[in-house]
Amino acid sequence: MARPLGHPLLQIAVATNPVAEDAVSALIERETGLTPGIHADVDTGAVTVSTFASPSPTEARELRARLREGIQALGGFGLDPAPGRISLRRVPARDWSESWKRHFKPIDIAGRLLVKPTWNRRQTRPGQALVLLDPGLSFGTGQHATTRFCLEQLVAARLPGTTQSLLDMGTGSGILALAAVKLGYGPVEAFDFDPDCVRTARTNAELNGIREIDFREDDVTRLPRRPARRFDVVCANLMHDLLMAKCARIGGRVAVGGRLVLAGILTVQFGRVAGVYKAAGWKLDRDRTEGEWRSGSFQRG
Numbered sequence: 001m002a003r004p005l006g007h008p009l010l011q012i013a014v015a016t017n018p019v020a021e022d023a024v025s026a027l028i029e030r031e032t033g034l035t036p037g038i039h040a041d042v043d044t045g046a047v048t049v050s051t052f053a054s055p056s057p058t059e060a061r062e063l064r065a066r067l068r069e070g071i072q073a074l075g076g077f078g079l080d081p082a083p084g085r086i087s088l089r090r091v092p093a094r095d096w097s098e099s100w101k102r103h104f105k106p107i108d109i110a111g112r113l114l115v116k117p118t119w120n121r122r123q124t125r126p127g128q129a130l131v132l133l134d135p136g137l138s139f140g141t142g143q144h145a146t147t148r149f150c151l152e153q154l155v156a157a158r159l160p161g162t163t164q165s166l167l168d169m170g171t172g173s174g175i176l177a178l179a180a181v182k183l184g185y186g187p188v189e190a191f192d193f194d195p196d197c198v199r200t201a202r203t204n205a206e207l208n209g210i211r212e213i214d215f216r217e218d219d220v221t222r223l224p225r226r227p228a229r230r231f232d233v234v235c236a237n238l239m240h241d242l243l244m245a246k247c248a249r250i251g252g253r254v255a256v257g258g259r260l261v262l263a264g265i266l267t268v269q270f271g272r273v274a275g276v277y278k279a280a281g282w283k284l285d286r287d288r289t290e291g292e293w294r295s296g297s298f299q300r301g
Contacts, residue, residue, distance in 0.1 A: 009052055009053075009090065010052065010053060011050050011052055012087075014027075014028060014084065015046065017045065019079065019080070021047045021291075022145065022293055023079050024049045024071070026144065027071070028049055028051055031063060032051055032063065033196060033197060034051040035104075036049050037050060063088075068086060077269065079266075104117045104133075106120055106122045111128060112127075112158075113130075113151060113179055113182070114130050114131070115130075115175065115179065116131075118132050130182065131178045131179050131208060134204070134207060146237055146263035146265075147175065149295040150295070151176065151179055153233075153259070153261045153297050154179055154183060154185070155183065156286075158185065165186065165229075166188045166232070166233045166234070167189050169191065169236040170192055170236065170237050171192045171215065172200075172201070173204055174202070177189075177190035177201070177213050178204060178210060181212060181213060182210075185233070188212065189214045190213055190216075191216045192217065193217065198215050220236075220242060220249060225248070225252070226252075227253045230253055231258060234260050236260070236261070236263070237262075238262075240266065240269040240273050243265070243276075244273055247277060251282060256300070260298040260299070261297050261298075262298065263293075264295075267289055267292055270294040274296060281301050282298040283298060283301040285297060
């Protein structure tokens with residue numbers, strides 16, 4: 001949905017509460033392809049999750065309907081997103097960049113990786129890898145707990161002086177693939193089923209002077225059962241039902257002794273996802289719960 005402004009700029013917002021804010025944030029990111037900001041009123045406890053885009057009138061109507069369905073579905077996972085009120089409000093274009101500047105802060109991963117917006121003046125530490133992202137172009141900034149977990153696993157799994165490959169499934173902004181190249185992984189491949197995401201990932205690669213990533217449009221449900229290549233690290237930040245249904249295709253792309261990082265999973269869903277992978281021979285060796293989200297890193301049992 002990110003594109004040059006040909007339609008009025010809209011603030012896409014959902015009013016919710018602190019318990020459901022992470023889930024609502026993920027819903028908006030999934031449906032718009034843009035990482036939202038979260039504003040909490042310390043006096044009332046009210047939470048507003050919002051982002052900015054310029055959809056056509058038809059796209060705006062469809063987006064509202066999908067958000068309504070998504071909010072209703074959250075109740076099935078034991079989450080109450082009340083009040084769950086959706087608003088699409090026309091705003092001056094100048095508010096877009098200022099809002100992103102407030103919400104997109106630099107992310108430091110273990111002193112080895114720094115992800116920051118293009119306008120931020122923070123300097124890297126000696127030997128620290130740098131990834132630049134422009135929120136006006138990207139579909140993800142690393143602010144979300146699941147993306148941050150994946151970044152941390154990339155840093156933790158990297159063995160200096162060795163050759164390690166990476167596959168990023170559902171690349172979005174390309175942030176994980178870009179970080180992998182900067183950390184020394186190679187070869188690095190990444191795909192997304194959304195062509196807008198692929199175009200944005202390529203733009204972010206140009207911003208970072210990276211040409212060696214094979215960004216492509218692909219769908220995990222259509223991957224060949226027999227992979228042409230296996231990777232030392234595979235990151236799959238996808239919906240939980242897709243992770244379970246395509247366990248064989250996802251896990252089959254991990255090399256012997258490699259690591260599989262799964263994210264995009266609500267805490268209440270994680271047990272089912274982990275159970276499917278355990279039955280397929282995977283062992284959970286690292287995991288983290290943050291808010292309503294739980295992510296895990298697996299190796300062959």
